[in-house]
Amino acid sequence: MVGLCTDLLHTCTTFGRVMNLKPDTAPTAHFRRQHLSTEALEKLAETAVETNLSKGTVLSVWMPMKKFKLTDGTSLTAENCKKWGAYFLKHRREEFEELQKLYAAVWDDLVYFPAGKEITYEDSWMFERSYGGKRRHEGCDLMPPENESGVYPIFSMTDGIVENIGWLDKGGWRIGIRSPHGGYFYYAHLSDYASGFQVGQKIHAGDIIGYMGDTGYGPEGTRGKFDVHLHLGIYVRTEKHPEISVNPYWILRSLESRRLTYHLSEP
Known part of the structure; x- marks a missing residue:
């Protein structure tokens, strides 16, 4: 019962965040900080491979779930990424697609660090x-x-x-x-x-x-x-x-x- 209540609370909380997605997310302080953590970065790379999605797409799903602040990677799984991505597209397609474009602009063209090992x-x-x-x-x-x-x-x-x-x-x-x-x-x-x-x-x-x-x-x-x-x-x-x-x-x-x-x- 406790587990069920916890799941329902998480669902309701995330639904609220989805419904409150702003049509213009870019200027928000949460988006601009791009705040992750070492654990989150590792989980991001892992989930992108598991889902065959770009990092930008994964982040556009994950960020609303975590109030646009990633301090851990515990909730980021391939299953959650696919589930909530579909959910966001169903209920907030326009806002979510705009969010995807923003994260793609930051993350999806990255290839190399801009300087050498001693920097x-x-x-x-x-x-x-x-x-x-x-x-x-x-x-x-x-x-x-x-x-x-x-x-x-x-x-x-x-x-x-x-x-x-x-x-x-x-x-x-x-x-x-x-x-x-x-x-x-x-x-x-x-x-x-x-x-x-x-x-x-x-x-x-x-x-x-x-x-x-x-x-x-x-x-x-x-x-x-x-x-x-x-x-x-x-x-x-x-x-x-x-x-x-x-x-x-x-x-x-x-x-x-x-x-x-x-x-x-x-x-």
Whole structure:
């Protein structure tokens, strides 16, 4: 009886979450945080294989069940994924399909970690920044073992098309790549580019796109305002919101086994 009551309570709770799915989920803090855990990442990879579904599709089912916050993977099973996916499509098709597109944009084109094995990073999402006025850090910083510019290569995490390239006051030399499912991957503070990339050019996952640097925080050519690092930003878009940042930290964690080997460039 206790088990039955627990199941009914879970069903009612999840039904309530499904019925309250918003038609525009992207701007919500829950979605933007993309908060998982090591256990959740392992379960995500396992369930995607078992169900033959993409990680984005699995997450679009799982997130509403867990209030868009994944701190464990205990409820994520292949059976639940199929069951609740069908349920969401039946009762909230439009909202659920929009949610699937958002998660696909973040997760379904990922192939490689953007830097080598010696590069470190931490979850600095929404840390305070002051250059250009008080603001929040909408990305993740990846740090090299030595503060040397032009040495450590940056790899494209996805296939895609170069959408933006050149100087930005805050980002220095940067490149922005739009992946096939619509995610925008932004690599900033580069020392230089690996080649003469042009807007509209095709990029393949694993291509070297540039090298870690310390450019930015001033007019074109400004260097040395901070330590050498890569700022990685990941963005999604909707009809109402052309640019919404999401936390790259757990996305990077999911790619730990996909770090590429390379030979260091001479500074």
